Amino acid sequence: MSGDNTHTIATVTAAPGYAEFLEAYCDKEQPLLIKGLAKNWPARERWQSGRLRAELHTLPKVRDRGVFFVSRSPVLEQDIEMPEFLKEILASDRIMQDSVAWRFWINSRNNRTEFHYDTNAENVITVQVKGRKEWVLVSPETPLPCYPFTNFSLLKDEQRLLRNKRFYKFDLEEGDLLYLPPHWYHRVVAKEDENININWTFTKRETSVISKEFKRDMERCGLLHSFKNSDSALVRRCYETAIRALPNVGGIGWGLKSFISSPYKPSRGTLVSRFFKELLQIPNTLLTLPNVRSTLKKVDKT
Template sequence: MKLDLQNIPRRKGLSQDEFLQEYFIPEKPVVIEDLAKNWPAYSKWDFDYFREKAGEVVVPLYDSKPAKGRQASHGPAMKMPLKEYIDILEAGPTDLRMFFFNLLQNCPELVEDFQYPELGVKFFKKLPVLFVGGEGSKVVMHYDMDLANNFHFNFTGKKKVILYPPDQTGLIYKVPYSIVSMEIIDMDAPDFEKYPALAKAKGFETRMVHGDALYIPSKWWHFIKYETPSLSLTLRSLPRSPKKIAEVLKNILIMRNYDNVMRKIKGQRWVDYKNELAIKRTHKYAEID
């Protein structure tokens, strides 16, 4: 048994009007293969370049271990200079990842290496973020708390991406009071006996290589596996509708704070309760006994 996934469309020479009418407005993903081809980053951005330009910058690194008990749910596992992290990446498989690293704040000169695409979309230019991962590392299935539209540019390495639209949320074991699926589920090789609802979910997939730009619509779920050490940039467009802005505020001000408080009070019992509730709700929605 496999996940029910169809290939994300791949396009070249996509005009602004085509992008808006075919993908952005209907909220459908697309890989644009030539969107970054004229950027300096297209030819420059590899690990040697980042070692030279930003090797001394100390970066936070995250691993694949789920937070337990009263641990903070989004804390880094360690910090080290970028050049030392690159050495680890090049030495072999590792689950260490750089996550949501603000390029403008930490390496402002590298912002000159890319441009914001003219796609008819208003970008949030204060937050160009870098994502780096080692071979075999994985990002748990989640959607972004701020409901941004993401434009994810891959420069070094290869990665597998699985997406699910919001209307499939009921089938992918969403953890209550969070924006993640159950961390114990490996979306690269799911256990359908334990999590049978996943077989009913309909999603999309692609494998990103150098120069690919993936448009991930607002509130779409995404899982990422780094098949080789990989370096990517995400440019973000924040939601503008009152309904989505209200949901963002609820996520940040209420849901996240409530979850953190309950973690501190109940510890692992709270984590276990949420996972049990995720299974119960998903199987009820999928009509699985």
């Protein structure tokens, strides 16, 4: 560990078994980098940006989400060799089946995804098929300030944002696999002319990891759920207006059929406190909102 709180991410050169992955990483929600796991995948030869983009547009299972492609069932299986531990996870009853997704990212050099964490307490397995990307991961125990009720960090100077935070900074190189646990903030920059990633998402049915960001996420999602389903038409209209105005990455609320189970049960008083804590970010939101709009416009589109 250095004085700037940069840590070294756990790194291995061979995929762990299912039990080891669960015990050492998934259950504890700690990141893992597997070097060279996909070095022999057929996709490394077959996938070219233009050709892959065109093929994904023709597949009936695949949806174009604007910045990435997503499928809720397997596609292009002949081009990859999914690690055994991931096969077992996706087939298990430990996860919410409506959370499973295959996602494809096709980016050019310098494309930048700003700091955020994935909604729905998603676990992400991502493989760098082509190119190289620089990642920064920030621990949910030292969370970043966010726009009100969102998973999207305030757009501020990165050096200031990372001050006194626990974080990893590293390159995900061609053939590498990264396990990104829930609620870890991440910022990603594409470093090559052609950058292609495939990733898989899943949400565990339950967790015992109660980080600072987990608590905030459960509180904000609980509030948003109550606003969305309020008996008051005025409250519902205010909620819909606010959601349209707020910056977000991959959604704002909880999009799955059920919430993750955990020992943390916020009280009504805690939820009221959370509401006012989120409102305190409104001045920062107004100051940086023009930057948000211009930043999101620069992101590569599918």
